[in-house]
Amino acid sequence: MSTEAPAIFAPRPGLLPRLADRLLRRPRMFVFLMVLPITLWLGIVYVGALIALLIQSFFSIDEFSGMVVREFTLKTYGELLxxxxxxxxxxxxxxxxxxxLAAAVMAFPIAYFAARYARGIWKALFYVGVMLPLWSSYLVKVYAWKLVLAKEGILNWIFAKLHLTWALDAFLGLPVIGGNSLSVSYAGTFLVFLYIWLPYMIMPxxxxxxxxxPGLIEAAADLGAHPGQSFxxxxxxxxxxGMVAGSIFTFSLTLGDYIVPQIIGNSRLFLGQAVYLQHGTAGNIPLAAAxxxxxxxxxxxxLWGARRMGAFDAL
Known part of the structure; x- marks a missing residue:
């Protein structure tokens, strides 16, 4: 008389346990249900908002009434020209x-030192030092730089103590990048952008x-390659x-930012400010969308150019 061996995983009573058992036996269905909520969120909220934005950019504004004319036209894109x-x-x-470009140049030696030489407590200090500026408020950092770069700020005080005020005045006298002070110049805007987004280049x-x-570098040295060739x-x-990944962050975030040029800089608009102005003040939603x-x-x-260059192959 033979008896059947008991199942290793006996079916559990109840509707929910049975459903869970069925999902665990079907890994593809389990993964699909896990990914479905975030996919719906991105598809409906994010992609849907982008599609609505694109549709708005093909509308125009009636110059007499100020109302949006919901008819397909390329007139709004013509205004961009x-x-x-x-x-x-x-x-x-x-x-x-x-x-x-400046973030890549500054971040490379910092990242290289952390990757090759930092160990133990020094690696921990590296991560804290890079991430610490991200823990403070974005607006606080920008307004702090406003005080640093102002005529009465600490940077001008340092130049005065070093008797280098003439050098700072000569720099501010340069066309395009200069101004009355660093806090109202393109140079100041550049410095604040660089400070704000530098961690996003260092980490990748x-x-x-x-x-x-490390063996590749040692092998190259054994074969007679000097440090420049190895690099x-x-x-x-x-x-x-990693540089491409960091550049995606720094480039895209600078393109869309409007707070830094609003606080640090002159009256000449950047893209983010133009969007804010057209949408919030002028009420020209089609032009803001364009x-x-x-x-x-x-x-x-x-991204297409970076992919053609093979920058994503090792990601």
């Missing part, structure tokens, strides 16, 4: 590119440099994915 609006777009893209670069095998042929290509489409297109082209 006006000299004043083109100047805003060019100014913003140049600033974002300069901030991204450090994560990429950690994955560089150009081994370290930089392997760190490129301005907003520009950074989306710019970032799309940037």
């Amino acid at each position: 006006r000299p004043a609006n083109l100047d805003i777009l060019l100014r913003t893209v140049v600033m974002a590119g300069a901030v991204t 670069l450090q994560a990429a440099l950690v994955r560089v095998p 150009r042929m081994i370290i930089l290509p392997l760190a490129l994915p 301005f907003t489409v520009v950074p989306i297109v710019v970032m799309g082209l940037y």
Whole structure:
């Protein structure tokens, strides 16, 4: 007389336990149900908002009544080609590119030191030092820089104590980047942008440099490569994915920011300020939407170019 062995996992009574058992036996269905809520959220709220924004950009504003004319037209995009609006777009893209390039140059030695040499308490101090500025309020940091860069600020005081006021005045006298003080100049706006977004470049670069095998650099040295060749042929290509990831943050965040140029800078508008002005003050929602489409297109082209260069292959 043979008896059946008891099941290792006996069916549990109740509706919910049975459903849970069925899901655990079907991993694909389990993963699908886990991903479904966030997918619906992104699809409805995020992508839906972008589609609504794109649709709004093809409308126009009636110059007499100030009402939105809900008819398909390219008139609003034509307004972006006006000299004043083109100047805003060019100014913003140049600033974002300069901030991204400077952040990459400054972040690389910091990230390289942390990845290759920092150990134990020093690595912990590195993470704290990089992340600490992100723990404070965004507005507090910007207003603090406003005080630092003002004529009565600590930076001017340091230059005066070092008898270098003439050098600061000469720098502020330069066309385009200068001004009455650093707090109302493009140079000051650049410094604050660089300070605010630098951690977003350091962390991806450090994560990429950690994955560089030390044996490759030692092998290159054994084969006669000097440090410059090792950097150009081994370290930089392997760190490129992290640099691209960091540049996505710094470039896109600078493109859309309006608080920094509103507080630090002169009366010349940046893209974020133009969107805020057209949407909140002028009430020209189609033009504000068209301005907003520009950074989306710019970032799309940037990501496409980075992918063509193979920057995402090692991500």
